[in-house]
Amino acid sequence: MTALVDARHVTKHFRIGRGQTVHAVDDVSLAIAEREIVGLVGESGSGKSTFGKTLVGLHEKTSGEVYFEGERLPQRYRPADFQRYSRRMQMIFQDPYSSLNPRMTVGEIIGEGVRLQGGSNSAAIRSEVDDWLERVGLERVHAARYPHELSGGQRQRVGIARALILKPKFVVCDEPISALDVSVQAQIVRLLGEIKSSMGLTMLFIAHDLSMVRYLSDRMAVMYLGSMVEIGPSEAVYSQPLHPYTQMLVASNPEPDPESERQRATVPIAGEIPSPINVGQGCRFAGRCPHVMDMCRSVTPELRGAAGVEPDRRVACHLYEPATSD
């Protein structure tokens, strides 16, 4: 397996004044194979967007390296680097409102990247834009509109079309379907699946809806407070989660069934709510974990294989003995 994108020990800290540091991403490694889709789920504020932005050069790395097609990417991008890499790596942003230029029409926004690359006349660009509008389930008439004239889900699809029209090799999709109804979600998930097979797209797909991630992704990675706590084949992680946080995620997923929701006990707010500011030693989930042991509070668990589970799975939790071969 050759990795298309290989992130090694990526760390991103933000200084927020008064000597305080937000540990947004702490020592996260992830190798994504060509044509692989990795779903990244996790706690809100756990660093998913920051990790994604760091991969495509939108954040300077505090430490660690990112390799793309074997080439080591700069620690900090200069404007020329964006030009150089944007053809191959794209990002679909989480917040479609602030990421779309309010003074450009939808058609101009989607076509801009193609125009900047040069080599296409305006008629060709226009027909390509129309084509992509249709693929993401919008209409030609939307090309003449401005972002504020669209609904939330329509804007989100403009962000998807703008990134995919450039035919990148790798895309970070940050919550690309969260504002869409389930039918359009299904349509986009199917479209991404098709593009993966026809264009050979590789993707990091950030989401919090496990049931959709499971459909699309080959592997699923779970983050909690800046660290990766579990990774493995999607179906396995979803049906037999190892990490107590992943177990909690799967168990809290609301079911589209009023009867079973009425039976569900309300979740007690367990333990203190964690914060990524000035984190200390030990497992970051210890404060909320139902299985917490003494050592969890002092020793930081490593992400590694576990005895008795499939070799392609990794978990960062002291409940599991390390795999003997690891």
Next chain:
Amino acid sequence: MTASAANPVAPVLDVKDLHVEFDTYGGIVKAVRGVSFDVHAGKTLAIVGESGCGKSVTVQSIMGLIPMPPGRITRGTAMLDGVDIVQQKIVNGRDIRGNRVGMIFQDPMSALNPTMRVGDQIAETLQVHRGYSKRQAFDRAVEVLTLANIPEADKRARQYPFAFSGGMLQRAMIAIAIACEPAVLIADEPTTALDVTIQAQILDLLKDLQRRNGMAIVLITHDLGVVARMADDVSVMYAGEIVETGSVDDVFYRAAHPYTLGLKAAMPSSTTPKDQGLRPIEGTPPDLFAPPDGCGYFARCPHAMRVCGPSHPPNVEVDPRHNALCWLHHPDAPRTVSELHRRVQA
């Protein structure tokens, strides 16, 4: 049991026959075409529907947030405590609404001021609407941020919005909306950026506020799991109209409109096997520049009959307080509802 059967008093919010349109370069967009719903104290109404069907525009027009021009509310009323707030020409959503109606916006970034610390923004609302002192208001701001599950709220209150993650922004919005303990909370996709464990806690928080203060909630969401968990009643929207309304059980277990059935079929549940694939509804919603005379769902409907294209479907009460805007439920229609369910399951 439905809200009005148990509660003889008038609804807190009663919206009738709302029509909203926008002038655009390409023509007039008829975004909302005759929407009616009501919600009682202590109850939750969920509004679900296709992306772009007019959910946000509906609640924005109730809040006085439609920019006019290019927008226009051409018809309809929204009675809040017996006063029609649509007819009040207030554009910024303040005044009567500020104290009585709280709103959680779909785009937190567009609703928060990027140049102002998050805590100060919440405090400002409290100073304006509650007459709190600066100090009191900031302390209460930290308190509501904590309630909304923001860790280390005292530190976070002093940060600017850009330093918040997507989910933290959403919780900051929730804190602003609940700070004044409104009688009606309008929540437009309030939990889309939250992981399900935090989402569950936020939903519990809203339910708790509702139990304590009798707050009514209008909840817009795409997540049918959230609807199942929160709603007493559900309205399903499609192409600017409400096509089905009923209790949550009516809509989940006895859905009567073909669009509702299509939506439910598209929803993966934890028990759906992965290899079964996803089933989106084929086709796209109609052009809102020239909405069809007949049924808005006609072009995509697997049960469409000849009458559905040219003639607007009637609003039929299929069970008490369970309505569907569909020709299939007309007494002269050839098919019965149970037949419809059988066909969908097959």
